[in-house]
Amino acid sequence: MDVKALFYILLLLFTISSAEDVLLNVKGVTNIATTDNNFICATLDWWPENKCDYNQCPWGKAGILNLDLGNRILSNAVKAFNPLRIRLGGSLQDQIIYQFGSHIKRCPNMIKIAGGLFGFSKGCLPQNRWDQVNDFFNKNGVKLTFGLNALIGKNISKVDNKSFLGDWRPANAISLMKYTISKGYKIDSYELGNELCGEGIGARVDSVQYAKDITKLRSIVNRLYPDVTTRPKVVGPAGFYDREWFDTFLHNVRPGVVDGVTHHIYNLGAGVDKELINRVQDPYFLSQIGQTFKDVAVTVRQYTPRAGAWVGEAGGAYNSGGKDVSHTFVNGFWYLDQLGMTATMNHKVYCRQTLIGGNYGLLNTTSFIPNPDYYGALLFNRLMGPKVLSISHEASHYLRTYAHCSKNGPGITVLIINMAKTIFNLSIMNDMNKQMREEYHLTPKDGNIQSDVVLLNGTPLMLTRSLDIPLLKPVLVSSSSPIKVDPQSIVFVQLKGFNAPACV
Incomplete structure (x- = not known):
């Protein structure tokens, strides 16, 4: 030998x-908990291709305004979930107006400007693009959560230049909804605003004011969608969990106003952090976020038990993810552990940032080829039922x-x-x-x-x-x-x- x-x-x-x-x-x-039957969710964002972090621009043409909706791989990747829940929203959604209604005279393109929220000007969703997006969703089987601009009608506080004051003005959103209804486009849920709760990311809205605004949205949805069997859900606040803010918000909404309490998770730190590769493999670090999931579940059960807790956006590492980690096999240790953990904490939905775009997409931003986490999500979706043991x-x-x-x-x-x-x-x-x-x-x-x-x-x-x-x-x-x-x-x-x- x-x-x-x-x-x-x-x-x-x-x-x-x-x-x-x-x-x-x-x-x-x-069973110890129950998820929605469509627990797996992925996001699409508004970022233009010149969204850059750490001297890299990983978004390409993955933003919803320039995404190639005719790409066959994209279509097949979505269709495989039968259906896939998609949340369309993100940081720039509170700067988007919709090309619907007689009061909208211009539909400007979003550009980089100094002093703009997140460094960009206000932008617009053209009517023809909304048609294209809904045609894609309808053909490929999508349950859509659409994030509405919550800052229309509000003014920036002169005290801190971050707080937005005043009532939400829903006229543009109503025009969008009426057109959507007239075309027969299906919306699973409307979400109001993005990361405006607590201290806010870029902007913030007071919890009592947000409760007033989302109650107004509930009333509008009920009026425009009289058939309860097809009526979209109303979810929010789409931000990071702050106990005092969430408690006050939910205390000030009546039962039945909110169907899903959405919160965001970026527990791995910055995408450029050198410790990222170690954190996704550290079970002690990964377990720490469990307290947040538990706290959100307790808050929802206390104030609005008929609603469900949702992770409305989770990319792990913020600022577009880590370029050598977030799209690779090792990221699955974090992602699939998150899916398992949130399900045990009675969360109904988990939305991965992103379906495509940034370094953390389930699909490659340029080739559209599925990354490893895509297959983990697809297997979870096909094999793991809503009853958690x-x-x-x-x-x-x-x-x-x-x-x-x-x-x-x-x-x-x-x-x-x-x-x-x-x-x-x-x-x-x-x-x-x-x-x-x-x-x-x-x-x-x-x-x-x-x-x-x-x-x-x-x-x-x-x-x-x-x-x-x-x-x-x-x-x-x-x-x-x-x-x-x-x-x-x-x-x-x-x-x-x-x-x-x-x-x-």
Whole structure:
């Protein structure tokens, strides 16, 4: 036996001996939380191509005003979710007017200007672009949340140059809605304003005033959409959680005004931060944001229990994400952990910033080719149902596990995130399942966690020749063997025969 062969044998023996056996405890009698059936959501933004951070301009033509809606990959990527929830909004939405109504004489292009909110002038959504956007959404199956300009009619405070005072003036929004209704365009929900709560990002609105404004929006929606079966929801405030502001806001709205309480998450720091690559792999850091999710859920339950908590925008790293991290395999440790964690905290929707645009897009900004997180989102969407189950283990904190009733079909699906450089052999307590289980193992190309190519069960996920999303096929494994989870990998496991009364 040569030295090379001996080395590989020794390496194999070491790998086998270093694997850790773990027992998972899934409690399937009752569910602990419930998500919306369309929990997975992605955002589209207003940023023009000259939106730049850290001497880079990663948005290209991904803003909604110049996005190539005829791109076949984009169409197929959206269609694969059947349907995909999309939130159209972002930092610039409170500077957008709509080319509807006789009082709108001009439809200006947005340009960079000194002193403008976020460095840009006011812009306009042309009528023909709204038609094109809705045609795309209708053809490809989209549940749309549209973010309205909440600052129309308000004046900047002379005291702090950040607070906006006065009542929201809804005339332009009403014109948009009336046109939308006349064309038969479907809107799932309207959201008022973007990041105006608490201290605000760029601008702020007082919580009592915001409650008054969103109550006005509710009244308008009820009047224009008299059929409750097709009436859009009203959601807000679309900003970072501030307990005092949120409590005061919700205390000042009547029950039934708000259908979703939306908040934003950028817990990884700046996109340029050198610690970003370490934070997405640090379970202790990733767990810290759990308190915010819990606090939001408690606030919603206390003040408006019929509404649901939504993560309305989450890009991880702010200022367009990290150029060497946010679009790569390793970002999935943060993203899929966020999906699992928020679901257990009774959040109904989770909107990823972005579908396309910036460094954190699910799709590449220029080629439109799906990044690794796209496939993680698609598998979560197809496999994880709305009923969330309790799951626990006593192994490493670098092993994260989440369980739901399966979305389509019997049994449960378990999401496993292994951030460790260790193999885990997992068994499920009291699993009397005799059926073959289905496993989906996601790993990075060549073992490089900063690769933007992901493998499913060892095969690179690539678009087909016709630019379709590839089939996501599981491997069938005997239920008598443990679930082998490779180092730094993500696994979905579907157990159709698992006895979970909550899932019946």
